[in-house]
Amino acid sequence: MNEPLADRECPDQPQSDWTPSEFADLYAEHSRAIFYLALRFLGDPQKAEDATHDVYLKAFRKMDQFRGEASWRTWLYRIAINHCRNLQQSWNERHMFSNADEAIWENAVAQSDSPFRILETKELGERIQKALDALPDEYRLLLLLIADEQLSYEEVGTLTEQSADAVRGKLHRARKAFATTFKKTE
């Protein structure tokens, strides 16, 4: 049986001897997180499925370039974020779409510390998607990354190219914005 990738020491040097079963371990460990990010960021199950496939295929091709400077999960997230952003950008260019101005959320009145009550689990995904779709891309991405307990504020900052303090500040506004839009989906 193969040693789980998470327990394996990160290689200092690029490797070219990855076996399909080691790659399968990498898929088993992180594919749910990558698919979820793609699904909720892109808002389309088919696109998310394609994106997850493409992200892992890129990872498979680039595995010899992984130098252990980040965790496997962070490395995969980086590929996924770039991929999803490219897809989003080309889609937005075709449809002349833009997210709502971030300033709108500055004055949002919903209290982000009030609990979210859900009666039907089956409708939860739909409501979350609607709420996330209404947010600026940056807020959506921050919320999705910070919800992953395996990522620290520093790692989220690295992935979104900002300091951990900036992440904390924006997260406060992102939570408030989400609470506002989520309440509207009731």
Added chain:
Amino acid sequence: MKQENKFKSEQQQEVAAQQQSTQNTAQEFRTVEELLRFDAAHTPTPPAVAERLQKSSAQIPKPPPPSWWQRLFK
């Protein structure tokens, strides 16, 4: 009369079952992160992704092994 009582009793049972079912599915989350974690935990990766990936990765040629001098300096 007896028939009517039986019907009422069945109706009450149905209502109670519905209430019970609603109570079972009702959830409360303190933060957005908790809500998203719950959603993520209930969102599995479609099996089709693994199947497609297996086919796609099999078509990629394996990189050649490192030459003797690369192994020497590894």
